[in-house]
Amino acid sequence: MRVLGIDPGLTRCGVGVVDVEPNRTAELVDVVVLRSPADLDTPARLARIADGLEAIVDEHRPQAVALERVFARSDVSTIMGTAQISGVAMLIAARRVLPVALHTPSEVKAAITGYGRADKAQVGAMVARILGLDAVPKPADAADALALAICHAWRTGGVAGAAIADARAAGAAGVATRAGAGSTGGAPTPAQRAWIAAERAAAVSGAARRVKE
Secondary structure, eight states: OEEEEEEOOSSEEEEEEEEEOTTSOEEEEEEEEEEOOTTSOHHHHHHHHHHHHHHHHHHHOOSEEEEEOOOOOSOHHHHHHHHHHHHHHHHHHHHTTOOEEEEOHHHHHHHHHSOTTOOHHHHHHHHHHHHTOSSOOSSHHHHHHHHHHHHHHHHHTTTTHHHHHHHHHHHHHHHHHHHHHHHHSSSOOHHHHHHHHHHHHHHHHHHHHHHHO
């Protein structure tokens, strides 16, 4: 099961992708922290994070998205930024027929370390151990995103993977048919499908490069 974990934040948004086998072994696919400058207005900052999330989703094609559940904090501005990015992530997932799960920090800590009040250092160390990494992913937003992804896969057992893949395939087929119908009045030809796929692959790889540079 491939899961995309997102630790939402307007200034820093941790994004981690992991593959988890039925026996609970996990492998790192990708991890990045998306950032938006504080001197931009909020719509521009949301757009920047959204572009990064879309590029990563389209590049790695996860079967599910796991988000940290927004909860009350003393800093209202932090709550707002977290909630806004969570909404952006949910929209991106919904448009791709991806299921979204929300996990509280205590749920993630309990799943990863066995202790619901573990600190960030303990979570990071366990994430590195689970994924067989030489070092803890930095900054903490990166480790938190990977922990979310691992937690979700372990809690669900990956049993939904096949059903999710079938649903996504059906949705993609519908999109391709609609795209071809505009020019031919019916389903796209093999040549048209190849052209659409080539254009999309080029756009995704370019977007991914811009995100990671």
